[in-house]
Amino acid sequence: MIRMKDIIREGHPTLRKRSEEVQFPLSQEDRKLGEDLLEYVINSQDEEMAQKYDLRPGVGIAAPQINVPKRIFALHFDESTGENLSMIAVNPKIVSHSVEKAYLTSGEGCLSVDRSIPGYVPRYARVTVKAFNLEGEEFKMRLKGLPAIAFQHELDHLNGIMFFDHINSQNPFAEIENATPIK
Ligand SMILES: O=CN(O)CCNC(=O)c1cccc(Cl)c1Cl
Numbered sequence: 107m108i109r110m111k112d113i114i115r116e117g118h119p120t121l122r123k124r125s126e127e128v129q130f131p132l133s134q135e136d137r138k139l140g141e142d143l144l145e146y147v148i149n150s151q152d153e154e155m156a157q158k159y160d161l162r163p164g165v166g167i168a169a170p171q172i173n174v175p176k177r178i179f180a181l182h183f184d185e186s187t188g189e190n191l192s193m194i195a196v197n198p199k200i201v202s203h204s205v206e207k208a209y210l211t212s213g214e215g216c217l218s219v220d221r222s223i224p225g226y227v228p229r230y231a232r233v234t235v236k237a238f239n240l241e242g243e244e245f246k247m248r249l250k251g252l253p254a255i256a257f258q259h260e261l262d263h264l265n266g267i268m269f270f271d272h273i274n275s276q277n278p279f280a281e282i283e284n285a286t287p288i289k
């Protein structure tokens with residue numbers, strides 16, 4: 107299982123690389139990678155497991171965060187958060203997006219960033235995304251709210267972008283034009 111010791115931190119070059127697309131059919135290794143990523147996110151949201159294995163909670167995790175520069179990430183929202191979404195996304199893409207932006211009023215955090223960096227992270231409010239599952243079947247979804255934000259956070263990881271790259275350095279809490287705050 108993935109533990110915090112497997113997660114690379116700010117300053118590690120892999121976090122700034124563009125991850126490579128994976129080819130289908132997936133190797134056993136790439137299949138296990140996807141499963142391990144989703145397992146981490148689920149474990150990290152389970153109090154007992156998180157405490158037992160000292161896992162920092164997350165709604166997603168991307169392969170480059172465990173030093174594997176491949177275009178795979180996992181997202182999981184526990185039904186208690188009101189979102190019903192659990193996915194392993196392979197070679198994910200945003201195919202279209204709203205003009206309108208959105209941001210989490212609480213800002214964002216990252217397992218690969220051992221400090222809190224305050225500020226609004228402007229993202230697209232709604233995205234239409236495409237990805238493949240582990241079986242190589244393509245799926246397409248429209249996301250909004252926290253799932254849309256989290257998908258963009260993970261996709262950024264595959265492109266070597268960190269959430270704080272988007273924060274206004276002059277004024278981290280500057281009003282964002284045409285944006286909806288998400289509490
Ligand atoms: O890349 C994934 N992580 O670093 C996992 C830890 N961060 C989060 O769960 C998180 C927290 C706040 C906002 C967003 Cl959008 C996300 Cl994604």
Ligand code: NI
Nearest residue numbers: 215216217218
């Ligand atoms: Ni992150």
